[in-house]
Amino acid sequence: MTNYIDQNKERFLGELIELLKIPSISAKTEHKADMERCAEFVKRKLLSIGCTHAELCPTAGNPIVYGELIKNPTLPTVLIYGHYDVQPPEPLELWDFPPFEPVIKDGNIYARGACDDKGQFYMHLLAVETLVAQNNLDCNVKFMIEGEEEIGSNNLGIFVKANTQKLKSDIILISDTAILSNDCPSITVGLRGLSYLEVEVTGPNKDLHSGIYGGAVANPINTLCEMIAKMKNDKGEITIPGFYDDVVQLTAEERKALNEAPFDLDAYKKFLDIDEIKGEEGYTTVERTAIRPTFDLNGIWGGYTGEGAKTVLPSKAYAKLSMRLVPNQNSEKITELFTKHFLSIAPKSVKVKVTPHHGGEPAVTPTDTKAYRVASKAFEEIWGKKPIPTREGGSIPIVALFEQELKVKTLLMGFGLNSDNIHSPNEHYGIFNYIMGIKTIVKFFENYNKVD
Ligand code: BES
């Protein structure tokens, strides 16, 4: 197996480069045709690696690529999930290379989607190619690669609910997360949920001269900032009443285990060019990003932001904000709690409108399953080290939905690094991680049907 992968390494990279050239940005409607082209690319590859069936399943949005390789209905079935859509690449001027013209430099491949998630889901197609080529696949494989993960997976949710039989499987395998480092492999066993909203604050009915009216009329940007400032106290706790009610507190042992993962605070600060970290009192950095909820602004705007100065007291101010959620918080409930609280702290001098965007539930995946044991062993064999179970701060809302609708557990076997700049300029993926990932996935499949 290792031979086949090493011999085909250049082609494996070449194929990923072609995939990365397609600007499949789900957030922008102008890329509709690119989404189709990208889905077709994935479908063609599924057929070429031996899928007995592959199709583009239309949705109200971008198509879902579905494929299956059914060897024998009595064998166990692994369902592979990934996403072919990517985040918008902006701000373009901060990229060292154009985001859709992949470049290999210092052992990394640079492009939007290199790690999240094209480079990661494509490893699975190549792993299955390897297994088929060596006549070594002894389970059934289903693929479901969607095109709307980065915008909330709403249509995938509908598809999953309507196709429980088609998606019948024993385990769902996803590579869309990270390992701790190349020296310390890990398996993700928890993800945070998300509530995403937008707020609009309206003051006077028109923009005003800030000299004529300033000091006497509420400035909606000032007011928005004051309201936002009230959302956290000086311990870094979120002040929305009831916000923490459902949060599961980890036991002392669980917290100890979580903090055993290596973490270098100096390297962390250096990577981010910050002099000090900041977060909720009483929790470590690992805990703050794994098992504690957050409140963050994602964007704030209003008034004049063009060149030079304009003395204006604006009519409106806006913000996009999100809360990361942990077990057992519920995104709908949190969205409601936020809305109620935010409206309640609005002064009479402004009007406030809250619009929910999307949400997703947190997930915890089990370590006492055959799939986890097989994955752990695969890491040990390929990386020479037993992987550490870790919880990650990002969200893949569909994981909770898989469990709820399909009653199937997920195994999060990601191979990215937190330094890969996903969602950020200069996203990249290590060629080492790409190749090691393929080898680890092949090992997983080789052992999945042998271990109890
Ligand atoms: N692959 C990420 C999720 C992720 C990143 C998990 C890092 C663990 C570590 C995924 O593509 C993503 O970006 N998810 C979004 C949520 C979605 C609803 C837009 C996120 O986490 O912001």
Ligand code: MN
């Ligand atoms: Mn992703």
Ligand code: MN
């Ligand atoms: Mn993402």
